[in-house]
Amino acid sequence: MNPVYAAIGGNKPKRDRAVAKLKSHVDPAFESFNLAEFPEGSSLEAADLMSSLEQLPFGAEQRIVIVHEADKLPKETSDAIVGYLKDPNLACVLLLEADKLAKNTRLYKAVASSSPQAIIACESLKAYEIPGYIRQEGSRLGLTVLPDAADEMASRLGETLELIDTTLESIVRAHGPRTLVDKALVKAEVPRVVEPKPWDFCDAVCRRNLREALEIYGRFDDNTEVLLHKMLVDRLRELLVMKSLVSQGKPGDFKRHFANKAWMANKLTGWSRNFSAAELRQALAAAIPCEQAIKGSKDAKTAMIAWCASICAKNPS
DSSP: OOSEEEEESSOHHHHHHHHHHHHTTSOGGGHHHHEEEESOGGGOOHHHHHHHHTOOOSSSSOEEEEESOGGGOOHHHHHHHHHHTTSOOTTEEEEEEESOOOTTSHHHHHHHTTOTTSEEEOOOOOGGGHHHHHHHHHHHTTOEEOHHHHHHHHHHHTTOHHHHHHHHHHHHHHHOTTOEEOHHHHHHHOOOOSOOOHHHHHHHHHTTOHHHHHHHHTTSOSSOHHHHHHHHHHHHHHHHHHHHHHHTTOGGGHHHHOGGGGGGHHHHHHHHTTSOHHHHHHHHHHHHHHHHHHHHSSOHHHHHHHHHHHHHTTSOO
């Protein structure tokens, strides 16, 4: 193993797994000799850390030293690590764990220069990556999480990975590790702890699922119609573009025209099949009087609901 690693980023479950993986190399019988863990970097003195790093392992090839909150280390301690890494104890493996550590710091540069594998990137996931994370973690626990179930769970739990992990573990305890997790199970057993996102509403309309769209719409605070209208208009335009590209046999060109929406290409391809091009143009035309009603009357909700109903009407849920 490398003499030093740094697990850095806002993805705490991934950082925790890096810590657990390194700890797994320690024989429990010799843990008191071969494992040192410092939970609070802010109070870690350089002398204490250096003393631990210089110790030799007992009954093993390497000793493990783990420093949490490495981004909060006192300057003296951080500088001591930089100096230590110029000639490290090869019988010791140091793991630095931190929510963030700037790449321009001496400590980061010293770790990164030690090996291409030294930095364990644990960046926070973007919102659109959460469903994929749910399916991946579910699979790791033995669950089969269907795509729409992962979307529903993400909309209910948000982006807190620790909460997602806990929820998946509770499903395993309740139903067993070989459970098929569908949307019905998620709706029945996963509480909603976050407000819905505007794109959840747009997604439901794209599926022409009026019941779901209105359910999500009803959970928004008042005066959100202008934002929802704008986002839905943008989505309808994207669907129309995708519809045209699909008809030309060039759906891959969407990523070239909408580079910032490339991650949505596959979903848009599927949703575009729910509409004819004429229906999408009609929906965009109907957006104009809807916008006028939203901005010019007191009954914005009625206008918004009527517009959504007209979009979903061809395939009522």
